[in-house]
Amino acid sequence: MELKMLEANFLSLPKEFGFRTSYSTSLVGLHSSPKPSSSKVICSKGTNSGSINKVGTSNLLFQSKINGMNEAISRTLDYFDDEYGGVIVNPDKLPSNPNVFASMLQSSLSRWTIKGKKGIWLKLPSEYSELVPIAVKEGFQYHHAERGYVMLTYWIPEGPSMLPANASHQVGVGGFVINDKNEVLVVQEKYCAPPFVGFWKIPTGFIQEAEEIYTGTVREVKEETGIDTEFVEVIAFRHAQNMAFEKSDLFFIGMLKPLSTEIKVDDHEILAAKWMPLVEFVKQPWIQEDSMLKKVTDIFIARMGKKYCGLFAHHLVSKFDDRSSTLYYNVVNTQDVNCNGT
Amino acid sequence: MELKMLEANFLSLPKEFGFRTSYSTSLVGLHSSPKPSSSKVICSKGTNSGSINKVGTSNLLFQSKINGMNEAISRTLDYFDDEYGGVIVNPDKLPSNPNVFASMLQSSLSRWTIKGKKGIWLKLPSEYSELVPIAVKEGFQYHHAERGYVMLTYWIPEGPSMLPANASHQVGVGGFVINDKNEVLVVQEKYCAPPFVGFWKIPTGFIQEAEEIYTGTVREVKEETGIDTEFVEVIAFRHAQNMAFEKSDLFFIGMLKPLSTEIKVDDHEILAAKWMPLVEFVKQPWIQEDSMLKKVTDIFIARMGKKYCGLFAHHLVSKFDDRSSTLYYNVVNTQDVNCNGT
Numbered sequence: 001m002e003l004k005m006l007e008a009n010f011l012s013l014p015k016e017f018g019f020r021t022s023y024s025t026s027l028v029g030l031h032s033s034p035k036p037s038s039s040k041v042i043c044s045k046g047t048n049s050g051s052i053n054k055v056g057t058s059n060l061l062f063q064s065k066i067n068g069m070n071e072a073i074s075r076t077l078d079y080f081d082d083e084y085g086g087v088i089v090n091p092d093k094l095p096s097n098p099n100v101f102a103s104m105l106q107s108s109l110s111r112w113t114i115k116g117k118k119g120i121w122l123k124l125p126s127e128y129s130e131l132v133p134i135a136v137k138e139g140f141q142y143h144h145a146e147r148g149y150v151m152l153t154y155w156i157p158e159g160p161s162m163l164p165a166n167a168s169h170q171v172g173v174g175g176f177v178i179n180d181k182n183e184v185l186v187v188q189e190k191y192c193a194p195p196f197v198g199f200w201k202i203p204t205g206f207i208q209e210a211e212e213i214y215t216g217t218v219r220e221v222k223e224e225t226g227i228d229t230e231f232v233e234v235i236a237f238r239h240a241q242n243m244a245f246e247k248s249d250l251f252f253i254g255m256l257k258p259l260s261t262e263i264k265v266d267d268h269e270i271l272a273a274k275w276m277p278l279v280e281f282v283k284q285p286w287i288q289e290d291s292m293l294k295k296v297t298d299i300f301i302a303r304m305g306k307k308y309c310g311l312f313a314h315h316l317v318s319k320f321d322d323r324s325s326t327l328y329y330n331v332v333n334t335q336d337v338n339c340n341g342t
Numbered sequence: 343m344e345l346k347m348l349e350a351n352f353l354s355l356p357k358e359f360g361f362r363t364s365y366s367t368s369l370v371g372l373h374s375s376p377k378p379s380s381s382k383v384i385c386s387k388g389t390n391s392g393s394i395n396k397v398g399t400s401n402l403l404f405q406s407k408i409n410g411m412n413e414a415i416s417r418t419l420d421y422f423d424d425e426y427g428g429v430i431v432n433p434d435k436l437p438s439n440p441n442v443f444a445s446m447l448q449s450s451l452s453r454w455t456i457k458g459k460k461g462i463w464l465k466l467p468s469e470y471s472e473l474v475p476i477a478v479k480e481g482f483q484y485h486h487a488e489r490g491y492v493m494l495t496y497w498i499p500e501g502p503s504m505l506p507a508n509a510s511h512q513v514g515v516g517g518f519v520i521n522d523k524n525e526v527l528v529v530q531e532k533y534c535a536p537p538f539v540g541f542w543k544i545p546t547g548f549i550q551e552a553e554e555i556y557t558g559t560v561r562e563v564k565e566e567t568g569i570d571t572e573f574v575e576v577i578a579f580r581h582a583q584n585m586a587f588e589k590s591d592l593f594f595i596g597m598l599k600p601l602s603t604e605i606k607v608d609d610h611e612i613l614a615a616k617w618m619p620l621v622e623f624v625k626q627p628w629i630q631e632d633s634m635l636k637k638v639t640d641i642f643i644a645r646m647g648k649k650y651c652g653l654f655a656h657h658l659v660s661k662f663d664d665r666s667s668t669l670y671y672n673v674v675n676t677q678d679v680n681c682n683g684t
Binding site: 144208248311 | 468472477478479483484485487488489490493506507508510511512513549551553555577578579581582583586587589592631632633634635637641650653656658659660667668669671672
């Protein structure tokens with residue numbers, strides 16, 4: 001059920017990580033202007049996606065006038081073929097008239113069915129919201145949406161859709177910042193349920209679009225406390241299910257070195273921030289009485305005592321995609337690591 | 343800009359991780375039937391979200407007949423207040439008539455504005471797709487969509503919306519499975535660009551909704567090769583940006599123990615699978631010539647030689663949310679770990 005594609009980009013080489021032929025599509029490029037993409041499929045499981053490999057014609061099949069629809073009924077929507085036998089409708093050439101769209105969509109679906117097409121990707125920018133109910137009536141389903149557009153899909157063959165799923169995870173970060181006086185940088189958030197008022201916690205937040213884990217952690221610490229930091233490593237991460245919007249949640253806990261000392265609280269979000277002696281931080285009942293918080297704190301203390309290895313962020317460019325991505329791993333080639341685990 | 347909320351559930355206790363007061367909302371429960379939720383805000387940065395804390399009335403303000411709209415113009419949509427001064431429109435009590443909806447939406451927005459409401463969450467199931475263009479015309483924006491519904495939002499106050507973002511990441515997994523003959527379980531995928539035909543790779547895939555990393559890895563290995571495995575640990579992970587649908591991608595590389603030997607290839611997705619001597623696997627030019635694949639393979643080999651510690655999955659229940667989530671970390675309390683890093 002997985003769709004495996006290459007990310008689209010504008011380099012000429014085929015791109016891919018190689019361990020996983022990650023799904024990604026030229027749909028990325030369709031936010032503003034779709035382009036014939038240079039993306040190539042490296043390997044796939046044979047499912048259908050949205051990578052563009054050639055531009056479709058405007059598909060004027062025949063001209064006629066039926067029911068006053070002028071030529072609309074004879075025309076299919078402008079589209080691109082994808083590399084999996086599917087179709088990406090060109091969002092820049094959508095008719096604005098809903099009736100014309102309805103007619104063209106029907107003609108298009110008939111034609112695509114005859115041609116043996118599989119998955120249809122229909123991206124409707126906000127200004128074309130009147131076309132949404134028409135597409136839904138034709139059997140299109142919502143796939144995902146972002147500010148500015150909704151993406152609908154249609155799976156022509158019999159059987160379940162093989163189109164890839166939408167993004168599944170939120171990613172959050174939290175930063176342990178400790179100074180040379182053994183004090184942890186902590187905050188109190190502005191709105192707390194009564195039992196948790198007074199709980200001093202590490203700065204946390206969500207990473208932003210296309211932001212690195214280490215960058216996001218440094219940014220959140222800075223935003224909440226005004227402290228500049230250098231990211232050292234990820235010491236652990238937590239995976240939780242069924243969080244916001246039924247999505248899952250990955251939360252990376254980092255260790256950071258402070259580069260400044262003066263705290264400046266973000267009044268919008270944070271009630272208070274301070275440097276708190278580690279001993280006091282650990283003694284807080286919220287930590288002592290909670291197995292998750294206790295474990296994370298233990299890991300942090302072990303890491304400080306050099307009895308724990310976190311994961312370092314390494315930038316590596318893969319020839320498969322010519323892009324720098326970040327591989328997180330711990331120390332290799334150390335002779336005395338004893339992985340007893342568990 | 344982060345919104346911090348508790349996940350909704352049906353237990354009576356307030357729930358939260360504590361290191362990060364993770365955003366999550368009772369919107370989860372609105373897929374079928376919204377319920378007054380027991381979710382409580384633990385801490386928040388004061389932004390607006392969709393956690394329900396009390397059920398709104400049906401808000402019959404006054405009755406009148408204007409422009410033949412009967413009573414519609416006088417009524418607001420059925421809604422729930424959330425804990426951040428916002429509103430969640432009840433998707434089970436939407437009017438099916440678009441004109442009635444348009445009128446009620448306008449009345450509602452006026453009323454919510456007077457009341458000082460902030461963010462409005464409007465979930466429109468597929469069967470209400472005719473209401474989408476009406477909401478967009480009123481200034482609602484797409485927030486996210488899943489099969490079956492699209493979620494729109496509206497931010498009433500001046501200034502940028504403080505509503506939380508949609509899920510940002512796809513999560514993939516790959517599994518190194520090695521048997522006692524030092525053979526790695528490898529596959530060739532069905533559709534490969536010419537330069538990569540013949541590349542033997544580890545089984546990979548995306549994790550499914552609410553699936554654990556270790557479960558997803560075991561499942562993908564089983565689906566692609568028929569081999570049963572036991573997950574040992576995460577040895578590294580890769581973070582890449584701007585992949586499918588402009589989302590980011592986290593790819594976790596796991597080490598697994600085989601529990602069976604007989605390969606059964608998934609014909610739909612996989613061209614071939616086999617046990618390949620580790621030496622041969624490593625020698626492949628795709629690995630030798632690529633810094634990313636080479637590094638991951640080196641880590642795997644170091645791990646086999648006990649010269650590397652991966653991250654083990656530990657189930658921990660936090661009293662903040664009473665749920666079992668998974669914390670990944672490596673060996674603690676080992677005396678001889680030397681974290682020289684980098």
